[in-house]
Amino acid sequence: MSTATGTLGVWNIAAQEPERVALVDPDGRSIGYGDLAAKANAYARGLQALGLEAGDVVVVLQPNGDELVAAYFAAIQSGLYIVVVNWHLVAPEVAYILSDSGAKAFLAHERFADVAIAAADEAGIPERGRFAVGDVDGFRRIEELGSGNGESSCDGRPERRTAGSPMLYTSGTTGRPKGVRRPLTGADPDSVPAASTWFFGIFGLAPHDDHVHLCGSPLYHTAVLNFVAISLQLGHTAVLMDRWDAEDMLRLIERHRVTHSHMVPTQFRRLLALPDDVRAAYDLSSLRVMIHGAAPCPLEVKRRMLDWWGPVVTEYYAATEGGGTAISGEEWLKKPGSVGLPWPGSTIKILDDEGAELPAGETGTVYMKMGDSKFEYHKDRAKTDKARVGDLFTLGDVGHLDEDGYLFLHDRKADLIISGGVNIYPAEIEGELVMHPKIADVAVFGVPHEDWGEAIKAVVEPADGVEPSEELTAEILEYAASRLAKFKLPRSVDYLPELPRDPNGKLYKRKLRDPYWEGHRAP
Numbered sequence: 001m002s003t004a005t006g007t008l009g010v011w012n013i014a015a016q017e018p019e020r021v022a023l024v025d026p027d028g029r030s031i032g033y034g035d036l037a038a039k040a041n042a043y044a045r046g047l048q049a050l051g052l053e054a055g056d057v058v059v060v061l062q063p064n065g066d067e068l069v070a071a072y073f074a075a076i077q078s079g080l081y082i083v084v085v086n087w088h089l090v091a092p093e094v095a096y097i098l099s100d101s102g103a104k105a106f107l108a109h110e111r112f113a114d115v116a117i118a119a120a121d122e123a124g125i126p127e128r129g130r131f132a133v134g135d136v137d138g139f140r141r142i143e144e145l146g147s148g149n150g151e152s153s154c155d156g157r158p159e160r161r162t163a164g165s166p167m168l169y170t171s172g173t174t175g176r177p178k179g180v181r182r183p184l185t186g187a188d189p190d191s192v193p194a195a196s197t198w199f200f201g202i203f204g205l206a207p208h209d210d211h212v213h214l215c216g217s218p219l220y221h222t223a224v225l226n227f228v229a230i231s232l233q234l235g236h237t238a239v240l241m242d243r244w245d246a247e248d249m250l251r252l253i254e255r256h257r258v259t260h261s262h263m264v265p266t267q268f269r270r271l272l273a274l275p276d277d278v279r280a281a282y283d284l285s286s287l288r289v290m291i292h293g294a295a296p297c298p299l300e301v302k303r304r305m306l307d308w309w310g311p312v313v314t315e316y317y318a319a320t321e322g323g324g325t326a327i328s329g330e331e332w333l334k335k336p337g338s339v340g341l342p343w344p345g346s347t348i349k350i351l352d353d354e355g356a357e358l359p360a361g362e363t364g365t366v367y368m369k370m371g372d373s374k375f376e377y378h379k380d381r382a383k384t385d386k387a388r389v390g391d392l393f394t395l396g397d398v399g400h401l402d403e404d405g406y407l408f409l410h411d412r413k414a415d416l417i418i419s420g421g422v423n424i425y426p427a428e429i430e431g432e433l434v435m436h437p438k439i440a441d442v443a444v445f446g447v448p449h450e451d452w453g454e455a456i457k458a459v460v461e462p463a464d465g466v467e468p469s470e471e472l473t474a475e476i477l478e479y480a481a482s483r484l485a486k487f488k489l490p491r492s493v494d495y496l497p498e499l500p501r502d503p504n505g506k507l508y509k510r511k512l513r514d515p516y517w518e519g520h521r522a523p
Contacts, residue, residue: 008233008234009192009233010040010073011077011190012190014032014033014037018032018034019032019033020033021033022035024238025066026063026240026242036073036232038156042146043070043142043145043146044074044077044158045146045158048159050104052078052080052105053160054078054160055080056080056081057081057101057103057104057167058071058074058080058083058104058107059082059083059097059098059103059106060072060082060083060084061087061109062087062109063087063111064218064242065240065242066240067142068084068219069232069238072084072219072225072229076165076229077161077162077189078162079160079184081167082164082166083103083167083169084219084220086502087220088502090115091118091119094116094123095123096123096176097179098119098120101167105125105130106120106129107132107145108132108133108136110133110134110136111134113134113135113136113137116130117138117139120138127139131144131145161188162184162187162188163184163185165184166226167181168180168222192233192234199343200234202343203260204289205234205260205288205289208234208235209236211234211260212238212239212256212258212259212286213238213239214249214256214258214260215227215238215240215261216262223262223293224262227262237256244267246270247278249267250274250279253282254286257286258286259286259289260287260290263291263292265302266501269434272301272305272308279308284309287309287312289312290314293317293339296409296430298432298434299337299431301434302315302332302336310329311328314326314327315332316339317340317409323342323346323368324346325343326341326343327340327341327406335402339407339408341407342368346368346369347368347370347392350362350366350367350399350400350401351367351392352364353365358400360401360403360405361401361402361403363400365413366394366397366409369392396413398410398411398412398416409427411426411428415427415509417444417456418446419453420451420452420487421453424487426456429458429480429484429488429490432484433458433490438472438476439460439476440462440464442459442460443458443507443509443512444456444457445509445513445516446513447516447517448517456489456490457491457494457516458476459493459495460493461496477489496512
């Protein structure tokens with residue numbers, strides 16, 4: 001069933017096909033476009049009745065579900081900035097974001113009640129601006145926000161409508177997170193930006209094409225939220241998972257005939273760890289493009305996924321701040337390890353430490369830009385300026401371009417190990433070690449060494465049923481020696497029950513590394 005010919009945009013689709021399924025909630029409940037738009041309209045009216053105007057900020061602390069999506073579209077049609085908060089953060093971290101963003105309203109969920117209460121109190125959010133899904137002390141129920149307050153047009157939409165924007169906060173793995181705030185466009189919220197259809201076009205995803213998107217990661221991640229929002233704007237059904245599980249994902253793909261998803265390598269590894277009979281039990285023939293990014297993917301993991309799912313596995317590299325690259329499965333097999341060519345309109349350059357451009361094959365810092373797009377880190381001009389050279393910006397990644405313009409990433413500049421004057425990239429070592437059958441996860445970084453400056457340390461999360469031991473360490477180091485040059489070999493191995501990753505696969509390496517550098521001058 002396709003949407004009406006030429007119809008784009010949540011409110012337009014809702015007007016023409018209100019019963020069309022927009023969302024499948026984690027509990028299996030289907031929500032039509034009409035119901036989703038009505039809830040977004042009610043929340044928008046409620047926020048305007050509170051006094052929020054274009055350019056103001058609403059902060060959301062909620063799990064994946066129709067309430068979060070409705071809040072997003074309420075902001076998007078009201079000229080508001082919406083900040084979707086990582087619900088793994090503790091109260092002082094949430095309070096910082098509430099204060100830093102200048103939030104005028106805070107929409108929480110009873111699952112995170114303790115954090116929400118403490119954060120709202122610390123940030124001084126007035127009670128009239130606090131709402132929650134479920135019961136939270138000091139918060140009004142979210143239904144009150146949508147009770148019809150505020151002026152509306154005949155179709156229930158708020159009287160004042162102008163395009164808002166997500167305001168995404170960087171992960172904060174190297175200090176306080178910073179909001180990426182883009183100027184509001186003043187566009188009509190019913191008009192889907194050409195950039196949305198263009199972006200999905202990179203991956204071969206067209207409007208009106210019976211697509212079904214599976215969302216398996218938390219919506220507080222930039223890319224995850226973007227993929228769900230654009231899917232809905234283009235008439236694609238979005239199936240939401242609350243907590244990702246490998247076999248559950250396969251079940252949902254088969255049940256809903258999923259065509260596309262956004263994934264991370266950690267999920268690939270867990271899928272590949274399923275028994276062969278489980279992997280073979282589900283019909284995955286509906287898959288058209290399974291997109292991954294956010295973290296380096298070990299070469300062997302990528303090859304095994306391509307062997308299983310076929311060329312539908314597509315990789316990209318991008319920044320919240322704008323710009324990126326993409327590579328299809330077929331291209332990757334010809335350029336293994338690459339993250340692809342720049343998107344149309346995107347520029348990728350490799351610069352040295354003085355800001356001079358490097359030729360093909362030479363390693364330096366990756367800089368990019370997206371057309372004439374502009375951004376600034378909210379309330380942090382110094383960080384904005386530090387990340388830029390001219391009109392280019394960097395995330396701090398190190399890599400090179402080959403002679404055909406394909407980008408290869410080596411590692412984060414901040415994670416680079418310099419041992420005896422030699423540059424060593426931990427991601428390469430991690431990509432080899434993680435394939436050992438007794439290793440579930442691994443992090444590699446530099447630790448102080450009197451003679452070499454830094455020595456290579458590996459911290460390993462053993463696979464289920466495997467206990468740390470001297471014998472295991474010897475086995476791991478012997479395995480490493482068969483796959484890596486001697487100067488890349490870890491000098492020691494420590495063990496943890498679980499490495500600190502967020503649900504989107506990002507490793508908080510600084511949390512692991514910092515204790516080793518206490519009393520030393522960190523690099």
